[in-house]
Amino acid sequence: MTDTIFGKIIRREIPAAIVYEDDEVLGFKDIAPQAPVHVLFIPKHDAIPTLDDVRAEQAPLIGKLALAAAEYARREGFAQDGYRIVMNCRENAGQTVFHIHLHLLAGAALGHFGAAGR
Secondary structure (H helix, E strand, C coil): CCCCHHHHHHCCCCCCCEEEECCCEEEEECCCCCCCEEEEEEECCCCCCCHHHCCHHHHHHHHHHHHHHHHHHHHHCCCCCCEEEECCCCHHHCCCCCCCCEEEEECCCCCCCCHHHC
16 A cells, blocks of 8 residues: 555544445545535555556446445435536646545535536
C-alpha cells in the first residue's frame, strides 16, 4: 500500500468517517465536502495513482468502486433523488491524492457542467 493519506486511512493510521467497507473498497466522508453528501470510494489493495494507470485486468476494480457508490446511495436513501460520481485524473482535473478514487456527491441539486453534462 502506498504512503498517501488514503493508504494511511486504509491502515487506520489516521481517522476517517468510514461509511462503507467491503473486502476491496473503502468509502469515507470527504474532509472538504463539495456537496451535502461527499463520499470517497477507494480500492483497499490496489494503489493505482490515476485513471490513466489502470490496466485492462484492473478494470473490474473501477466497476466495484461504482457499484459500492451506488449501493451506498441506495442504502442512505438518496439514490432516488439522484447523485453524481466523479473521477478526477491528474492535477489539472483536480486530483490531489494519487490513489485512484471515486467521488459520490449528493444531497442537493448539482447542476450541469454545460451542454456536455445534459
